[in-house]
Amino acid sequence: MELNDFLPYQLSVLSLKISKGIAEHYQDQFGINISQWRVLVILYKNPDITAKKIAQLSQMDKVRISRTLKSLVQKKYLNQATHPLDARAKNYELSERGRYLMRAVIPDALRYEEELLKKLSDDERQQLQHLISKFNRILDREDSF
Amino acid sequence: MELNDFLPYQLSVLSLKISKGIAEHYQDQFGINISQWRVLVILYKNPDITAKKIAQLSQMDKVRISRTLKSLVQKKYLNQATHPLDARAKNYELSERGRYLMRAVIPDALRYEEELLKKLSDDERQQLQHLISKFNRILDREDSF
DNA sequence: TATTTTTTGTTTCATTTGAAACTAAATGTC
């Protein structure tokens, strides 16, 4: 029995380790926190989606998402549009200012990732991607304990 | 450029997904939260260590660790001992009650992990373990951005 | 040895978080 090697625990430690440095960097350089960065990334790749969709994609709490969206709209990084089919929801997308921000932040983020990934072999990188996809497929099917 | 596939982001989502179900379960069944569970796991495998060491191993904040240790001592799951060489620090270990708790929780945790891992092939499991170790080695060397 | 600096851990306090309650709209049922 190997509890140090307990997978949820190991992944949490690893994820924290990887996020720590980069999170401070975003805050210092661009004044955006981790929640904001995550929502921005999602909207960068998925324009015109609702808070609900963001929740699904990010696994973040809906309250946190609600507040993050509010702050990003206040900072003028996002545009809000009324949803055509549902008056409760709003569609969000990056504003011009938001896209400008992302053009500044993304190279930084990618450089960090590259630094990390270049220490893996081609095989290892492929395996990593494969494993992440597989886990997501497994976990999206059954979320029960 | 693939930001959805940005590694820190993917790992965070995955880690949250994996932890979600199991965290609720610990709380409901045993009245311990994620911080407490993590500290307990660490002390299960590393008896007689200080808060500092726990911080290194878990990547958790020192304030959080301080409070978690306090709560676990209050709940009588841990014994505190004065550190032989450093009067500022204390050594912690599971109490009898703590070990009893762990004997109840661990099978549950391992069953959850097993459910997850049995959906991977032998190769995939090995690759997973290899990648986690490798990342930890990489990240422990250089923690600069 | 005295003094400064660093390290370990705690406390304070302002911020972040998320469960629960809520609003308002959409969907389902009669």
Add this chain to the structure above:
DNA sequence: GACATTTAGTTTCAAATGAAACAAAAAATA
């Protein structure tokens, strides 16, 4: 159509969090 139920998102409020300041001991330096 009227009423009940579900869904999307927000607000409230109590708890968790962590940065900064702190205390106390250890280590480094003079």
